[in-house]
Amino acid sequence: MTSASPAAPATLTATGLSLRYGGTRALDGVSLRLSRGVTGLLGPNGAGKTTLLRVLATAVPPDGGSFTVFGHDPRTSAGRLELRRTLGYLPQTPGFHQDFTAFEFVEYVAILKELTDRTARYGEVRRVLDAVNLSDVRGRRLKHLSGGMRQRVALAAALVGDPGFLVLDEPTVGLDPEQRMRFRELIAQAGEGRTVLLSTHQTEDVAMLCHRVVVLAGGRVRFEGTPAELTARAAGRVWSSAERDPGALAGWRTGVGTFRNIGAPPSGADFLEPTLEDGYLLALEGESAEVTA
Ligand SMILES: Nc1ncnc2c1ncn2[C@@H]1O[C@H](COP(=O)(O)OP(=O)(O)OP(=O)(O)O)[C@@H](O)[C@H]1O
Numbered sequence: 001m002t003s004a005s006p007a008a009p010a011t012l013t014a015t016g017l018s019l020r021y022g023g024t025r026a027l028d029g030v031s032l033r034l035s036r037g038v039t040g041l042l043g044p045n046g047a048g049k050t051t052l053l054r055v056l057a058t059a060v061p062p063d064g065g066s067f068t069v070f071g072h073d074p075r076t077s078a079g080r081l082e083l084r085r086t087l088g089y090l091p092q093t094p095g096f097h098q099d100f101t102a103f104e105f106v107e108y109v110a111i112l113k114e115l116t117d118r119t120a121r122y123g124e125v126r127r128v129l130d131a132v133n134l135s136d137v138r139g140r141r142l143k144h145l146s147g148g149m150r151q152r153v154a155l156a157a158a159l160v161g162d163p164g165f166l167v168l169d170e171p172t173v174g175l176d177p178e179q180r181m182r183f184r185e186l187i188a189q190a191g192e193g194r195t196v197l198l199s200t201h202q203t204e205d206v207a208m209l210c211h212r213v214v215v216l217a218g219g220r221v222r223f224e225g226t227p228a229e230l231t232a233r234a235a236g237r238v239w240s241s242a243e244r245d246p247g248a249l250a251g252w253r254t255g256v257g258t259f260r261n262i263g264a265p266p267s268g269a270d271f272l273e274p275t276l277e278d279g280y281l282l283a284l285e286g287e288s289a290e291v292t293a
Pocket of ligand 1: 021022043044045046047048049051190
């Protein structure tokens with residue numbers, strides 16, 4: 001994985017992105033800067049993650065604000081076309097045609113991506129299926145593949161044309177731990193030399209893969225920085241106790257019988273090593289009822 005520093009040149013810059021669905025403010029002034037490597041996008045249900053990804057993938061225009069990817073501004077049709085040529089998008093619910101074989105599906109996407117020369121297109125489809133380790137099942141129909149394999153087909157389709165900007169919307173959802181680990185490897189490979197924005201509910205995915213993390217809640221950016229910085233926010237705010245601490249923002253009995261508490265510690269607290277998940281929960285403080293549950 002490329003570990004670009006925060007000072008690395010921005011490949012995507014977004015300023016004040018807003019989008020309403022009727023009375024719902026799904027995005028409320030999102031500003032963000034992405035550079036090469038994998039950036040994780042965390043947030044509770046309804047935070048606006050999918051909406052942000054759809055905006056950045058030019059599937060829906062924002063009501064306000066603007067963004068560029070590799071300098072291409074989607075507000076003009078020429079800019080939008082150029083941006084789409086640099087884009088690979090794995091949507092939350094990929095529209096699979098179940099009777100397609102893996103090869104046919106990826107080839108279909110390659111045709112949409114303007115690969116008109118048949119020989120070159122076949123070569124590209126084989127290349128991306130090989131990249132996600134699916135060469136052996138390329139002739140199998142999608143309806144006969146496992147969920148993990150189907151997600152890999154969707155990733156292969158996103159990789160067609162070697163895009164510099166990859167948008168992945170919860171690609172590991174529903175996968176078992178082994179499949180998730182394999183998918184992580186593929187995302188890390190895809191992140192080499194590319195700008196990847198990965199929406200996920202899995203804080204371990206972010207801790208293990210990402211060089212940057214953005215926390216979104218209520219359509220706003222609550223945190224932007226490195227995973228280590230997000231974890232460090234919880235230092236001195238996670239502690240162990242024999243009983244649930246009523247002052248804790250969240251607390252639960254662990255497998256060893258003691259309580260793990262997050263929030264404002266009492267004096268003399270027995271501090272624990274924080275995790276990225278702790279930092280994430282604290283970044284949502286005051287935002288979600290789920291944190292206080
Ligand atoms: N097409 C739509 N019409 C109306 N409201 C919508 C639509 N899409 C999303 N919303 C609303 O916009 C808000 C943000 O939704 P979004 O799907 O972007 O969140 P999310 O962070 O991706 O959530 P999840 O983790 O559950 O996928 C939510 O309140 C959602 O109900």
